[in-house]
Amino acid sequence: xxxxxxxxxxxxxGQGLAEIMxxxxxxxxxxxxFDFQVVAISDIKLGSVYDPKGLDLEEVLDMxxxxxxxxxxxxxxxxxxxxxxxxxxxxxxxxxxxxxxMETGGPALDHVRTALKxxxxxxxxxxxxxxxxxxxxxxxAEENDxxxxxxxxxxxxxxxxxxxxxxxAGCEIKKVKGIVNGTTNYILSKMEEGMDYEDALQKAxxxxxxxxxxxxxxxxxxxxxxxxxLANTLMDAGLDxxxxxxxxxxxxTLEDIEDAKEEGHRWKLIAQAEKKGDGVDAKVGPEKIPLDxxxxxxxxxxxxxxxxxxxxxxxxxxxxxxxKEETGYALLVDLLSL
Amino acid sequence: xxxxxxxxxxxxxGQGLAEIMxxxxxxxxxxxxFDFQVVAISDIKLGSVYDPKGLDLEEVLDMxxxxxxxxxxxxxxxxxxxxxxxxxxxxxxxxxxxxxxMETGGPALDHVRTALKxxxxxxxxxxxxxxxxxxxxxxxAEENDxxxxxxxxxxxxxxxxxxxxxxxAGCEIKKVKGIVNGTTNYILSKMEEGMDYEDALQKAxxxxxxxxxxxxxxxxxxxxxxxxxLANTLMDAGLDxxxxxxxxxxxxTLEDIEDAKEEGHRWKLIAQAEKKGDGVDAKVGPEKIPLDxxxxxxxxxxxxxxxxxxxxxxxxxxxxxxxKEETGYALLVDLLSL
Numbered sequence: 001x002x003x004x005x006x007x008x009x010x011x012x013x014g015q016g017l018a019e020i021m022x023x024x025x026x027x028x029x030x031x032x033x034f035d036f037q038v039v040a041i042s043d044i045k046l047g048s049v050y051d052p053k054g055l056d057l058e059e060v061l062d063m064x065x066x067x068x069x070x071x072x073x074x075x076x077x078x079x080x081x082x083x084x085x086x087x088x089x090x091x092x093x094x095x096x097x098x099x100x101x102m103e104t105g106g107p108a109l110d111h112v113r114t115a116l117k118x119x120x121x122x123x124x125x126x127x128x129x130x131x132x133x134x135x136x137x138x139x140x141a142e143e144n145d146x147x148x149x150x151x152x153x154x155x156x157x158x159x160x161x162x163x164x165x166x167x168x169a170g171c172e173i174k175k176v177k178g179i180v181n182g183t184t185n186y187i188l189s190k191m192e193e194g195m196d197y198e199d200a201l202q203k204a205x206x207x208x209x210x211x212x213x214x215x216x217x218x219x220x221x222x223x224x225x226x227x228x229x230l231a232n233t234l235m236d237a238g239l240d241x242x243x244x245x246x247x248x249x250x251x252x253t254l255e256d257i258e259d260a261k262e263e264g265h266r267w268k269l270i271a272q273a274e275k276k277g278d279g280v281d282a283k284v285g286p287e288k289i290p291l292d293x294x295x296x297x298x299x300x301x302x303x304x305x306x307x308x309x310x311x312x313x314x315x316x317x318x319x320x321x322x323x324k325e326e327t328g329y330a331l332l333v334d335l336l337s338l
Numbered sequence: 339x340x341x342x343x344x345x346x347x348x349x350x351x352g353q354g355l356a357e358i359m360x361x362x363x364x365x366x367x368x369x370x371x372f373d374f375q376v377v378a379i380s381d382i383k384l385g386s387v388y389d390p391k392g393l394d395l396e397e398v399l400d401m402x403x404x405x406x407x408x409x410x411x412x413x414x415x416x417x418x419x420x421x422x423x424x425x426x427x428x429x430x431x432x433x434x435x436x437x438x439x440m441e442t443g444g445p446a447l448d449h450v451r452t453a454l455k456x457x458x459x460x461x462x463x464x465x466x467x468x469x470x471x472x473x474x475x476x477x478x479a480e481e482n483d484x485x486x487x488x489x490x491x492x493x494x495x496x497x498x499x500x501x502x503x504x505x506x507a508g509c510e511i512k513k514v515k516g517i518v519n520g521t522t523n524y525i526l527s528k529m530e531e532g533m534d535y536e537d538a539l540q541k542a543x544x545x546x547x548x549x550x551x552x553x554x555x556x557x558x559x560x561x562x563x564x565x566x567x568l569a570n571t572l573m574d575a576g577l578d579x580x581x582x583x584x585x586x587x588x589x590x591t592l593e594d595i596e597d598a599k600e601e602g603h604r605w606k607l608i609a610q611a612e613k614k615g616d617g618v619d620a621k622v623g624p625e626k627i628p629l630d631x632x633x634x635x636x637x638x639x640x641x642x643x644x645x646x647x648x649x650x651x652x653x654x655x656x657x658x659x660x661x662k663e664e665t666g667y668a669l670l671v672d673l674l675s676l
Contacts, residue, residue: 020649024508032507157650159505167497167505169370170362170670294656297635311358311667312495315657318632320650329649332508 003335006040006050006091008082008111009098013125013152014043015064016328017095022057032336041070042085044098051076052090082107086114093121093338095331100128102225102241109133116140116148123334125152125327127225131241134232147338152330154180154226155303158319159333164234164307171309173234175274178305179298180226182321183210183217184249184269189299191257192266197250209301209322219248220284223271227282230305231273237280245283252286260288266296294318341673342392344378344429346420346449347436351463351490352381353402354666355433360395370674379408380423382436389414390428420445424452431459431676433669438466440563440579447471454478454486461672463490463665465563469579472570485676490668492518492564493641496657497671502572502645509647511572513612516643517636518564520659521548521555522587522607527637529595530604535588547639547660557586558622561609565620568643569611575618583621590624598626604634632656 007014021028021036028034037054047070049055055076063070071078086094094115100106108126113133115122117140124130129137130150141148154160164173179185186209190200201218204210216222224246231237231244249269260267265288273282289296294316298304303321306314320326345352359366359374366372375392385408387393393414401408409416424432432453438444446464451471453460455478462468467475468488479486492498502511517523524547528538539556542548554560562584569575569582587607598605603626611620627634632654636642641659644652658664 020508028508158653159501162505163497163501163655167500167671169674170358170366171667292635292637294632294635297630297632299630311663311670312658313664315496315655317501317653317655319653325649326651329509332649333505336507 002035002037003093003338004091005036005038005093005095006042006085006089007038007095007097008042008086009096010041010043010046010064011097012324013327013331014095014097015061016324017331018057018061020325020328020332022061034336036335039091040080040085040089042080042082043070047071047078048080048085049073049076049078050080050085050089082111083114086111086120087118091120093123093335096122096124096126097331098126100126102128102131102221105129105132112137112148113140116144116146119144119146121146121149121338123149123331123338125150125330127153127229130233131225131228135238149334149337151334152327153229155305155319155321156323156326157329157333158303158317158321158326160305160317161233162333162337163317168307168309168312168315171311173307173309175272175308176230176234176305177270177272177295177308178230179268179295179303180271180305180321181217181220181223181269182301182303183214184223185298185303186301187218188249188252188267188269191252191254192261192299194254196254197252218250220246220269223269223284227271227273227284230271231280231282235273235275235280237273237282239280239282243282245285247285249286263288264291265289266291268295268298270295340373340375341431341676342375342377342429343431343433344380344423344427345376345433345435346380346424347434348379348381348384348402349435350662351665351669352433352435353399354662355669356395356399358663358666358670360399372674374673377429378418378423378427380418380420381408385409385416386418386423387411387414387416388418388423388427420449421452424449424458425456429458431461431673434460434462434464435669436464438464440466440469440559443467443470450475450486451478454482454484457482457484459484459486459676461487461669461676463488463668465491465567468571469563469566473576487672487675489672490665491567493643493657493659494661494664495667495671496641496655496659496664498643498655499571500671500675501655506645506647506650506653509649511645511647513610513646514568514572514643515608515610515633515646516568517606517633517641518609518643518659519555519558519561519607520639520641521552522561523636523641524639525556526587526590526605526607529590529592530599532592534592535590556588558584558607561607561622565609565611565622568609569618569620573611573613573618575611575620577618577620581620583623585623587624601626602629603627604629606633606636608633
């Protein structure tokens, strides 16, 4: 059966997915039995278009690249807002890639909620809704016999969640410990080479790893949201964001880095969730990791998570934590698993 | 529906699985909807017993521990050979954990073949049949509408195959590069600390990592089989064992280790399969890995694989490569996926 897809939001990540889908259309059909039609796109900046018979994705991408509004698309209805697109289009799956607000869930939360209520599957890379309302959204999905997938919220396309949920099925995850923010890991890697914090931050900004206002990364806010997602999805922790202790890397000096090195350790911004009694302790903060631990060797913008399990001891996955194609791919793997 | 299981072979790995299943019986039923009954066990040393209504697994394990033959089990038929057990018992799933011969596939190959022909699912940790007859066995499984699963053949329970096949679905695996033999990695780790080869080997033997005749490990034979499995299952390489080039670690001296250290490298026994044109090149041999690569940090008996993919670049998984519970768990995850 052909899956009918609607993109809500069509920024970098959405376009990344569209490009992969175009490139792999034949393989996806032959190897994974995945046939699709994109019937709608609704983006706050790029405009919106809906054609129940399917859009020409190549043309859409050309228009976006040339800066032409999607309202100029030759056929189809234009001007549909996200909610109208979710409610009234014939899409059976919503690709939710707008923007996120960790505190409120942002517009993404309304989109996900509306889609699930209308019996549509949702794949999304937005952390806000998962962090804020996971239980509600999972119940909604169950009630409406649809699915809500969000592999890309942690480690982008690196299958951190699916590794724990699927391929480690039957194992109990007792502890999760990881490097889940590439920007801070890049900065710490540069400081390891002797660069001071300000220079390393500037370098990260030049390379596009850090934003002009780096607070979300360097103060651990981004990592805090991801820690919450790991704790709540893999350990049923039922925590709120404010229950995840948070400390960033701005207090670390070159001297701290050097001292750790002498002890055979390396500072990393560590996201951690651990089962304790009936509950789960979750926190984000800088930690000295012994050099012989797999997390110590993870340098630059790369991310990694070590799962401590009952049957296998420690299992670590290392891979990219961001990127257009990498995050776009996270959506694809979610689509394939529907 | 309750899965009816028969153990063909009931050595360390089979007992490891039985212990996990007993311990987790309730969780497996509630969380994964997995209900089971062990109806038969046939082991060349421990004897055999078959009861179509199900055996008492706890009692069976007690008998084995006390050195009592399974033929003494109070109810049920005894003396059934593996093939008879596979053909005539009411088991719908065969847990094949006898012994393997990489060159011929050994008795395990007959067991797997017979089970698939009789319309029974097979889970197995035996490398021989996968290395020798993967294509035939997969066709047999398809014809008979059953499955053949073998996660435990590489990296024991660390989900190396499932990571690539399931959670990286939609990604093309272009290259596989890994440390797939724990014994040699332990020896090399000890040499890294300054111990010479002979002492390191002896230490590995004392700890049970290496066998009295260590040839299979140190000459790369074990890694060669695993490389073949990775190439054929993840890249459809269609190779024979002899097409996988092989070199062991016996030629490495402490001087080589020191020289590499000075260059910022570390010797590892590397299993590698890489797509080249229409084919796949596969080989096993010692290689100097730069210290900033995730594989360089994998020490002791731990195993790891780095997958080079189209959408995610490099993704690495690190975890145990052997062990009673770890390999037993590999069978459980295969059972859950049926």
